[in-house]
Amino acid sequence: MMRQLIRTIEYFLLMIFISSGIHASDMKTSFSLPEAQSYAMEHSWFLRNTSLDIGKAQLKVWETITTGLPQVSGSSTYNKFLNLPVSLIPGEFFGAEPGTYIPVKFGQDYSSDFGFTVSQMIFDGSYIVGVGSSRIYLGLARQANEKTAIDIRNAVAQSYYLVLIGEENLKVMTENLDNTRKMLRETELMYQNGFMEEQAVDQMKMLVKSAENEVLKAEREISIATTVLKYTMGMPLDEPVVLTDQLESFIRPLLGNGTGLPFDYTIHVDYRLAATRLSAAEKLLKLEQSTFLPRLNGFYSYSKTAYGNRANLFDSEQSWYPSSLVGLSLTVPLFTSGQRLFKVRQAKVDLDKASSDRELASQTIQKDYLTALANMETAVEKYSNDQENRELAIKILNKGKIKFNNGISSSTELMQLENQYIQAHAAYIGSIMQLLSSDLELKKAMGKL
Numbered sequence: 001m002m003r004q005l006i007r008t009i010e011y012f013l014l015m016i017f018i019s020s021g022i023h024a025s026d027m028k029t030s031f032s033l034p035e036a037q038s039y040a041m042e043h044s045w046f047l048r049n050t051s052l053d054i055g056k057a058q059l060k061v062w063e064t065i066t067t068g069l070p071q072v073s074g075s076s077t078y079n080k081f082l083n084l085p086v087s088l089i090p091g092e093f094f095g096a097e098p099g100t101y102i103p104v105k106f107g108q109d110y111s112s113d114f115g116f117t118v119s120q121m122i123f124d125g126s127y128i129v130g131v132g133s134s135r136i137y138l139g140l141a142r143q144a145n146e147k148t149a150i151d152i153r154n155a156v157a158q159s160y161y162l163v164l165i166g167e168e169n170l171k172v173m174t175e176n177l178d179n180t181r182k183m184l185r186e187t188e189l190m191y192q193n194g195f196m197e198e199q200a201v202d203q204m205k206m207l208v209k210s211a212e213n214e215v216l217k218a219e220r221e222i223s224i225a226t227t228v229l230k231y232t233m234g235m236p237l238d239e240p241v242v243l244t245d246q247l248e249s250f251i252r253p254l255l256g257n258g259t260g261l262p263f264d265y266t267i268h269v270d271y272r273l274a275a276t277r278l279s280a281a282e283k284l285l286k287l288e289q290s291t292f293l294p295r296l297n298g299f300y301s302y303s304k305t306a307y308g309n310r311a312n313l314f315d316s317e318q319s320w321y322p323s324s325l326v327g328l329s330l331t332v333p334l335f336t337s338g339q340r341l342f343k344v345r346q347a348k349v350d351l352d353k354a355s356s357d358r359e360l361a362s363q364t365i366q367k368d369y370l371t372a373l374a375n376m377e378t379a380v381e382k383y384s385n386d387q388e389n390r391e392l393a394i395k396i397l398n399k400g401k402i403k404f405n406n407g408i409s410s411s412t413e414l415m416q417l418e419n420q421y422i423q424a425h426a427a428y429i430g431s432i433m434q435l436l437s438s439d440l441e442l443k444k445a446m447g448k449l
Helices: 002-026 033-043 046-068 125-192 196-233 247-255 269-292 341-404 411-445
Strands: 069-078 084-089 103-107 110-123 295-308 321-331
Touching: 002 295, 002 321, 033 046, 033 125, 046 103, 084 125, 103 269, 110 247, 125 196, 125 269, 125 341, 196 247, 247 341, 269 341
Parallel strands: none
Antiparallel strands: 069 110, 084 103, 110 295, 295 321
16 A cells, blocks of 8 residues: 555656656747747736736726716714704793793704715716727827837847847857967967967967957857847746847848838827827817816715614614605806816817827928938948958958968068958948848838837
């Protein structure tokens, strides 16, 4: 029996271990750029607050709607008079002389009542406007969330590009380091055989150290870019991540002619936000204008009251006296010394500002598009030139190495050529980032990101 129990426990623990392993293996660590952006849409910390704002706005809509639905309130009181109120009755009613009064107490020491009131809004102009305004507020929350999502997709793409560029840079720097170490070994061998001076060996050692620094720098840049990418995605920073897209797949489509995307500023989120704010300003003006309208409410009230000289009013023999009431309540605004009028005028000013903001948004979006388009053209040209310069620098460096090995040029000249190549390569790497960033800015300006 004990052996069977032990085997059962072992089997249970084995199943837990296997299921844990399966869960760990199912955890996604490899991402293309679209997958990384989709992951960020679900896990980014930046989107959580704007998503909560949408939920809050939805609740605000329902809060506004419920103010026009039937309202029920209940009340109950229990009173004990320490001193009953005194009323004066003319004495002549009791045979006393005219002009005299007799003090009389009416009531009993204890009283209690309970009841409820039902009210229903029949007409209120501010309610109608308020429901529409709350829905506009919900639209603003959704558009703010959309704008945040665009910014996050942009940030994820920027970080993704930086990692890929860093990996490409590390690859080139590692190859350069290997070639430089090889040349150092060859130079040391030639020095030992008397074909090189010791200064040439020292110069090559300096080149190796410089190349090692470039490799270390590239590794640190990759580490930083990867951390930023995981942070932007909302991914645990201690989890590994592998990027499946190749850098060339992003560069090649950008070297053609034209953007390939139609431009319509009205679909841009900034324009839609400005248009929604204009609608909100229109609703606020109507809300202020609705304060000139009357308000009509219906109500029904029911209550029961008991009186007695004993503290216990809730025994079965106690009499309770019901009362009920039904009616209408009409409130008509008459005069507020111009307060409502000035609020309406202020709302009109806000409406004019919102209209100007919408026009400004349309002009700004078109300006940003034209600027981004020009920057994109510049980035394409710069990339092509820097790519050509890098290829020329590689060609010149390789010839310089051949001359150095044949004793035609000095180690100082080789070092200058090496530095020239590093600078050309750095410019090339920078132009790649500028090209990809310009593409993102163009897409963002067109509302296509």
